[in-house]
Amino acid sequence: EVQLVESGGGLAQPGRSLRLSCAVSGFTFDNHAMHWVRQAPGRGLEWVSGISWNSGSIGYADSVKGRFAISRDNAKNSLYLQMKSLRPEDTAFYYCAKDTGSGGGGGPAALGNWHFDLWGRGTLVTVSS
Amino acid sequence: QSVLTQSPSASGTPGQRVTISCFGSRSNIGSYTVNWYQQLPGTAPKLLIYNNNQRPSGVPDRFSGSKSGTSASLAISGLQSEDEADYYCASWDDSLKGVFGGGTKLTVL
Numbered sequence: 001e002v003q004l005v006e007s008g009g010g011l012a013q014p015g016r017s018l019r020l021s022c023a024v025s026g027f028t029f030d031n032h033a034m035h036w037v038r039q040a041p042g043r044g045l046e047w048v049s050g051i052s053w054n055s056g057s058i059g060y061a062d063s064v065k066g067r068f069a070i071s072r073d074n075a076k077n078s079l080y081l082q083m084k085s086l087r088p089e090d091t092a093f094y095y096c097a098k099d100t101g102s103g104g105g106g107g108p109a110a111l112g113n114w115h116f117d118l119w120g121r122g123t124l125v126t127v128s129s
Numbered sequence: 130q131s132v133l134t135q136s137p138s139a140s141g142t143p144g145q146r147v148t149i150s151c152f153g154s155r156s157n158i159g160s161y162t163v164n165w166y167q168q169l170p171g172t173a174p175k176l177l178i179y180n181n182n183q184r185p186s187g188v189p190d191r192f193s194g195s196k197s198g199t200s201a202s203l204a205i206s207g208l209q210s211e212d213e214a215d216y217y218c219a220s221w222d223d224s225l226k227g228v229f230g231g232g233t234k235l236t237v238l
Contacts, residue, residue, distance in 0.1 A: 045217050047227035108221040115164055119173035
């Protein structure tokens with residue numbers, strides 16, 4: 001079955017860390033760029049980070065740059081998001097999403113085609129004291 | 130505050146044609162293609178339109194997209210009750226980041 005399954009969410013205090021994982025199955029993982037997109041409860045979508053097929057190109061939203069780190073392990077068919085120095089405004093559902101492209105080119109193509117044709121169900125991160 | 134601007138809400142009656150607009154700037158929509166996502170209540174988003182006007186397989190031809198200058202539109206014809214959802218436009222930005230619209234909540238009256 002083609003699917004993405006996120007895990008690792010939960011409650012964290014401000015300033016602490018969490019690591020999200022996304023387990024992939026049903027398609028050739030290392031043919032595709034991957035992304036994390038978040039959605040605060042009742043709010044809109046926000047792109048968080050993206051990574052090319054070979055981890056050669058990585059991008060972050062300004063709101064998380066310097067605090068979050070995206071990575072992938074193609075041997076394990078897994079995508080990760082290491083989140084540090086968490087803030088209350090990081091509270092959201094975090095979705096991993098599959099790009100239709102592989103990325104690795106120049107400009108915006110470095111992170112894929114920017115079309116997300118498969119999404120996980122999301123994992124909720126709550127940052128609160 | 131989202132980089133791309135959408136009206137918060139839209140509505141229509143069954144069978145009607147509805148249009149949802151998305152406004153950006155030269156650094157995003159004006160330079161790159163636009164994608165649209167549909168998010169049904171309580172579910173993950175789904176790719177509805179990519180590259181301005183292309184439909185992934187399985188998306189009904191009632192859904193169509195267009196782009197002109199720094200704005201884009203999603204049109205839904207023959208509106209059905211199951212189309213009630215949130216719709217998001219998305220594009221790339223020269224600042225090397227992905228950008229979404231704030232979303233439009235479509236109500237089928």
